[in-house]
Amino acid sequence: MDNLFILLLVPLLGAMILAFVKTPSTAKWLALGFSVLQLLLTLPFICKFNPDATVQFTQSFAWISRFTIHFHIAVDGISLPLLVLTNGLIPWITLSSFAKKYTGNFYALLLFMQMGLLLVFMAQDAFTFYVGWEIALIPIYFICALWGDGDRIRITMKFFIYTFLGSLLMLLAILYLYQQTASKDFEWASFRALSLPEDTQRWIFWAFFLAFAIKIPLFPFHSWQPDTYTHAPSAGTMLLAGIMLKMGIYGLIRWLIPIAPLGVAAYGPIALILALIGLVYASIIAFKQNDAKRLLAYSSIAHVGLISAGVFAWNTLGLQGAVLQMVNHGISVVGLFYVIDILQARAGSRSLADLGGLAKRMPRLSVLFLLLIMGAIGLPLTNGFIGEFLLLKGLYQVGIWYAAVAGLTLIFGAVYMLRLYQKTMLGPLAETYVAVKDIQGREFVLLIIAAIAVLYLGIFPNSVLQLSEAAVGQLTEQIQF
Template sequence: MEILLLQIFIPLIAAAVMLIAGKSARSLAGVLSLLPLAVTAYMYVNFVPDASIQYLVNLPWVPQFGINFKAGVDGISMILLILTNLLIPIIILSSFKHEIKNQSAFYALIFFMQSGLLLVFTALDGFLFYVGWEIALIPIYFICALWGGQNRIQVNLKFFIYTIAGSLIMLLAIIYLHLQTPNNSYDIAEFYKLNLDSSTQGWIFWAFFLAFAIKMPVFPFHTWQPDTYTEAPTAGTMLLSGIMLKMGIYGVIRWLIPVAPLGFHDWGLTALVLSIIGVVYASIIAFTQNDIKRLIAYSSIAHVGLISAGIFAWNMQGLQGAMIQMLNHGINVVGMFFVADIIIRRMGTRELDQLGGIAKPAPKLAIAFLIIVLGTVALPLTNGFIGEFLLLMGVYNYNIYFAALAGLTIILGAVYMLRMYQKVMLGVTNERTTIFSDIDTTEKSVLLIVSVLIIVIGIYPQPILHISEAAISNLLEQVNQKILVQ
């Protein structure tokens, strides 16, 4: 059996197993979540870091409409496979402390979503990419709607309307591109070969960009995000922030810019400016937050805005920075939301001004939280540093003034993150925080994994950067050549 088919369909089989697992669903989910990670480890060990597509699967699916089940892995996809299959076990483990009603359905939806995510990150057929895109959306909607907070229904409806609207516009662009290919194909290679005029590529650029910008989210398409992150159950928030928003970033790199290079040439500056506005705007809003989950949500918008800016700068440093920072952001934001979840469960509040002095009764939590905060603010020798350094270098090579504005994320990020740490962990304990208990075995396991990843990637990022280097270089060359020819 093709190893990539195994990678995509194991979570789907796991989802089916969950539905009949009954009371053993939780422990079984933990074990099954390791299988896709083991397959990814095998693929990584045998992966050749060049620009070629490896582990290719190309099977007729609906041949009369030019639809094939075509999927493969290059250096860009490989990093996203690592991200997805590394974080899913961590997210499942982090949920073990919660009393979840109908565990079978909850974990089945997570595995179902995982399968959709893997499909998005490996699809080389436009129709298959869209199917994966929607498969990933449906489970997270139900996870948030069924296990979310008090205002989950109205917040979730807004999230669903935003994302489905963007998806439908993208579908129109995919169908249009399909009809322009000589053999009415959905193959991404055929999309890349199309020589459409500048105005046509302009609307295709915006059709794709809207879908991707909503998912990431980029300013001003971000308004669904803070409410959704706050109301979603912690596992749902981790899935959204750690993995799902990377669908949009990946889509820009794989589909948007290579398919519509002239559209990118005409409108890339606009997208870059929106990204930088998002960095500054979200950082300032984060500084004003008293709710710990909303603060982390706005922090995420700022960090993703910088990743987006690095991509639209369209150079080697910016794109390599985007690739490694996708992985780093996923690790860091999952760690941040997990610490927030520990505090909320113990204290029954998300308000920063009701906390303080937790480091005294919970020193182990304080140390782990500090490592995650330092990774998030990009301290040298933490994972966030190399990613943000490359992203800012990429933006600097595009425009020094844009780099100065985008660089505010480091200053502002340090201010609101360290301020949050001070309010939560330092100072004098109050009546609530005096009885705060330190982390237990499960919580230690999650925070140890996250902390080790932050430090190891920060000290030695080369294995991650090496994976995507050739694929990024090849993509840059292809797009730049098309722009020059036109």
């Protein structure tokens, strides 16, 4: 079965059923069943995908005929890796939540969000893209507001307002572009064919860029992120960091740069510099963090800053590195946030000042945790190495100083991530944690899966790169500044 609609219908159906399930034990197994089914249905698309520059598995029908709006979806070599990442991480995140007593409402929101995320990555029509963009925002707002901790309502409202305002700017740009098309439609191809004057493309650039920069988030539009990541429930943080921020980076590649190349030529260097500033800024702040979850939040800002800089380098190496590193970051950051969730459940704290010496009581966790950290800092033979190498090489083609500043992420990342490991796993063991038990069962299986993915993509990065190579090459050849 190679109809993309099935990948939207399964999570939607699952969400509708789970919304009425009140028993946690039933809800979690139903949610896992739907998410695993979704993953299995993804396999034929991977097997049948032809790694060329064409758009494949196209499905389209008239949605709102009066305004020439089509529900038009398809995938290419850039979107397929993100589709696989989404459908691969959702069952992983679902299973990681089994220890919580979530009812069907939680899992319904999770699956509904999955549908929105997939719609963003599949959309070939700007209206469809915008609908998916907003669908993904609504469930994560409720997940964070209802199941988060601390001052979650204020923090989540700030996140919602930031992202919604950015979305409105993008909607204004989309409506303007719609009015300029000869056929009055929202098709990506129609937007791409427009020959807009440079001054128009300049404001179109900022309308799209602000929406995507907030979602990623890029400096200085990041202020919602640390608090939201810290106080969201573990599954919510994984969804935000592992998948949702990729919507923004994907939007840069798919929509912003192809539609407003003259705007990018004018302001792209500014965006690149902002990404590099964010990389250094977030890394320095991460050095000082005592809350392990907050440290990982700032780490995520640094990593996506490097990925975004690679996008704005706009060459084959930079874009290939960005696509690969989006997948790598999703795997690594979800695994790391899960480790912190386990530590908090076992020790009752995620404060680095309170932890230490846990490797003595949790040897299995300590080994897998270290492997995930090695992937995050780009050690050779782990998933982060090739992605960061391609990003740095792509930036080097733009300018040696860009690459030099971006290269600081390797040094800074090693410092704060190894500090995180040292403060939690090494040193003397406090008497409070003498009875702490090592990971087992579901926890062990999930972290083994994450560790295998880290090593597999480190040794076989071509499994992703060969999917995106032709599409990336065609895009950079067609759009030159």
